[in-house]
Amino acid sequence: xICSNCQREIPDxxxxxxxxxxxxxxxxxxxxxxxxxxxxxxxxxFLQRFARGGSNKEK
Amino acid sequence: xxxxxxxxxxxRKVVLVGNPNVGKSVLFNAxxxxxxxxxxxxxxxxxxxxxxxxxAGQSYKVLDTPGMYSLLPITEExxxxxxxxxxxxxxxxxxxxxxxxxxxxxPMTLQLIEAGLPVILAVNILDEAERLGMTIDIPLLSKRLxxxxxxxxxxxxxxxxxxxxxxxxxxxxxxxxxxxAADLEQDMARIAASMRGSYSLDRRALAxxxxxxxxxxxxxxxxxxxAGFTAIETALREVIFDRRSDLHLTxxxxxxRLCRSLLDGVVVQSAGQGTSIAxxxxxxxxxxxxxxxxxxxxxxxxxxxxVGQFGAGTMxxxxxxxxxxxxxxxxxxxxxxxxxxxxxxRELIVGEYGVFTLGVRYAVALxxxxxxxxxxxxxxxxxxxxxxxxxxxxxxVFKRFGMSGRAVIPIVLGLGCDTMATMVTRTLETxxxxxxxTILLALAIPCSAQLGVxxxxxxxVPGALAVWTGVIVLIFIVIGLLSARLMPxxxxxxYMEVPPLRMPQLRNVLVKTLSRMHWxxxxxxxxxxxxxxxxxxxxxxxxxxxxxxxMEPTMHxxxxxxxxxxxxxxxxxxxxxxxxxxxxxxxxxxLSPIQLTVAAVTLTLFVPCVAQFLMMKKERGWSVSLSIxxxxxxxxxxxxxxxxxxxxxxxxxx
Numbered sequence: 001x002i003c004s005n006c007q008r009e010i011p012d013x014x015x016x017x018x019x020x021x022x023x024x025x026x027x028x029x030x031x032x033x034x035x036x037x038x039x040x041x042x043x044x045x046f047l048q049r050f051a052r053g054g055s056n057k058e059k
Numbered sequence: 060x061x062x063x064x065x066x067x068x069x070x071r072k073v074v075l076v077g078n079p080n081v082g083k084s085v086l087f088n089a090x091x092x093x094x095x096x097x098x099x100x101x102x103x104x105x106x107x108x109x110x111x112x113x114x115a116g117q118s119y120k121v122l123d124t125p126g127m128y129s130l131l132p133i134t135e136e137x138x139x140x141x142x143x144x145x146x147x148x149x150x151x152x153x154x155x156x157x158x159x160x161x162x163x164x165x166p167m168t169l170q171l172i173e174a175g176l177p178v179i180l181a182v183n184i185l186d187e188a189e190r191l192g193m194t195i196d197i198p199l200l201s202k203r204l205x206x207x208x209x210x211x212x213x214x215x216x217x218x219x220x221x222x223x224x225x226x227x228x229x230x231x232x233x234x235x236x237x238x239x240a241a242d243l244e245q246d247m248a249r250i251a252a253s254m255r256g257s258y259s260l261d262r263r264a265l266a267x268x269x270x271x272x273x274x275x276x277x278x279x280x281x282x283x284x285x286a287g288f289t290a291i292e293t294a295l296r297e298v299i300f301d302r303r304s305d306l307h308l309t310x311x312x313x314x315x316r317l318c319r320s321l322l323d324g325v326v327v328q329s330a331g332q333g334t335s336i337a338x339x340x341x342x343x344x345x346x347x348x349x350x351x352x353x354x355x356x357x358x359x360x361x362x363x364x365x366v367g368q369f370g371a372g373t374m375x376x377x378x379x380x381x382x383x384x385x386x387x388x389x390x391x392x393x394x395x396x397x398x399x400x401x402x403x404x405r406e407l408i409v410g411e412y413g414v415f416t417l418g419v420r421y422a423v424a425l426x427x428x429x430x431x432x433x434x435x436x437x438x439x440x441x442x443x444x445x446x447x448x449x450x451x452x453x454x455x456v457f458k459r460f461g462m463s464g465r466a467v468i469p470i471v472l473g474l475g476c477d478t479m480a481t482m483v484t485r486t487l488e489t490x491x492x493x494x495x496x497t498i499l500l501a502l503a504i505p506c507s508a509q510l511g512v513x514x515x516x517x518x519x520v521p522g523a524l525a526v527w528t529g530v531i532v533l534i535f536i537v538i539g540l541l542s543a544r545l546m547p548x549x550x551x552x553x554y555m556e557v558p559p560l561r562m563p564q565l566r567n568v569l570v571k572t573l574s575r576m577h578w579x580x581x582x583x584x585x586x587x588x589x590x591x592x593x594x595x596x597x598x599x600x601x602x603x604x605x606x607x608x609x610m611e612p613t614m615h616x617x618x619x620x621x622x623x624x625x626x627x628x629x630x631x632x633x634x635x636x637x638x639x640x641x642x643x644x645x646x647x648x649x650l651s652p653i654q655l656t657v658a659a660v661t662l663t664l665f666v667p668c669v670a671q672f673l674m675m676k677k678e679r680g681w682s683v684s685l686s687i688x689x690x691x692x693x694x695x696x697x698x699x700x701x702x703x704x705x706x707x708x709x710x711x712x713x
Binding site: 006010029030034036041042043044050051053 | 078126444555575
């Protein structure tokens with residue numbers, strides 16, 4: 001996933017320490033960019049195939 | 060530190076490093092052919108590719124590392140990438156970068172060279188850079204960096220032979236050091252001089268990483284130094300205390316300055332080529348004199364025209380005024396009256412505060428069109444890369460409020476949802492900055508649905524929108540300035556890499572908009588239903604009437620009808636629920652232009668909704684969140700009462 005703000009790549013399987021933020025139990029449907037802190041929306045299952053079609057391809 | 064983790068006896072190693080999506084894997088495949096081994100790096104879930112290559116008759120083991128942006132790791136992938144660099148004793152490290160983003164990616168080359176690693180730089184995707192009008196003087200860059208540099212387009216087999224020749228003929232690191240600012244050099248020298256152990260990293264580079272509080276390396280140095288680590292620890296503590304600023308930011312800015320001077324004359328952008336419009340627009344958005352008018356234009360067209368007039372006007376008129384009022388509601392109410400035998404049940408489903416007539420109608424007919432248009436516009440701006448530019452643009456202004464440009468992220472996100480934005484304040488550098496941002500989010504940043512409804516309602520009353528905007532902006536400025544003056548604390552430093560400005564891509568915009576809509580519906584729909592059930596219970600038990608009576612003096616002070624108290628109660632459940640209540644009051648003709656303006660201002664400033672308050676409590680603790688709650692409530696009603704008096708006396712054309 002590419003961060004919508006800083007455009008850096010957020011790893012698909014985030015570090016377990018980053019799965020929830022602080023004391024938060026999660027469930028906010030956001031992926032927080034480890035580099036800039038931006039809250040990116042989690043792409044729901046039904047949109048993932050469509051979203052993958054637009055992912056960057058290796059040059 | 061151990062130098063070799065895995066024994067691949069006697070075999071020379073080539074390690075490929077670089078940002079994600081710069082062409083490392085294409086190069087890896089070209090070097091190793093089709094056969095490679097993918098395995099998790101020991102103790103992690105990060106995959107590392109290993110393969111064999113023969114270059115100029117010599118056999119090499121090639122490692123493709125996970126994408127990394129810096130030697131100072133943030134993600135597990137970057138930690139693994141760095142561990143490979145430090146422990147695999149590579150014969151050659153090939154840093155692959157994207158020629159189009161050379162200025163953003165070159166700081167990592169500097170880090171690798173400073174670390175004393177055997178670096179060859181591969182400037183990849185050169186064909187596309189040239190198509191965009193960029194010319195890169197590869198020999199000059201090589202001379203300035205003191206390492207072999209190869210221009211390449213690996214996907215088109217360009218530069219492959221040159222890279223192989225550079226690997227085969229590599230003679231070892233040149234030991235080049237780049238000069239940082241004098242005080243930073245002094246600090247590095249002091250830390251490096253305290254080290255006695257043997258390290259695979261250059262001591263100067265190690266000192267830089269220790270100054271940036273690299274925990275993993277600090278632990279390794281502590282083990283290597285033993286009792287001698289106390290001296291290093293003391294020196295580090297003294298330097299960090301003396302500087303009183305985030306050294307990571309200082310070092311990043313210094314490295315950026317070095318890269319700019321290294322690239323001066325190396326990269327030439329010809330005029331009139333494809334990127335020039337984007338570049339010019341990017342420069343406009345960053346310059347204070349052109350950036351502010353551009354921001355105002357964006358606010359006008361995005362918030363006022365698209366979200367306010369189209370979303371809250373045209374779309375809501377269709378969904379609420381036509382679909383629900385003329386077709387769906389009469390049908391459902393008719394069904395309820397015919398088939399629901401008990402009064403309480405009819406009230407619960409299709410009554411004044413019914414689950415359907417209030418909860419579903421508000422969520423679907425009023426809020427959905429507004430948040431939908433807002434999220435669409437937001438996704439277009441986001442995908443274009445405008446937000447980092449906005450952060451840099453307002454950095455100077457935000458500093459006066461005790462915050463940095465980094466606070467743009469929670470403030471902008473607050474326009475979507477203040478609760479989530481309150482959580483994001485934790486990414487701000489100082490405690491003071493976090494508290495100021497939390498206050499401003501609670502007080503003067505309306506969420507998208509609230510903003511859309513208010514814009515839609517006020518744009519129909521001449522002058523009302525100007526008064527509302529003036530008051531909210533004034534409160535934002537006054538409270539920001541006061542908070543910065545009254546609250547002691549460190550001044551934040553802000554630095555951010557600006558990604559390229561680009562044309563928003565339809566697929567990205569659609570995915571982001573629909574993902575946000577999906578999230579919003581999952582969150583708000585149940586809350587709207589719960590809120591309508593609570594209001595129904597309040598109506599049936601008389602609790603709501605008592606609460607409204609209790610608020611009568613306040614409503615009187617604001618010059619509002621008593622029924623407006625219910626809107627403020629709604630607003631405490633959710634901001635957008637309150638805005639929808641205001642919409643109902645206005646469309647029923649219960650408010651005069653002055654009352655509408657006062658209600659809109661007070662409701663915008665009014666206490667954050669329950670979810671935001673709970674998030675404030677989680678992030679800032681009871682005492683700070685309760686203080687903010689009391690302060691915001693008093694400010695909202697105080698400003699509302701003053702505005703009411705002012706508008707009655709002056710009229711302001713309302």
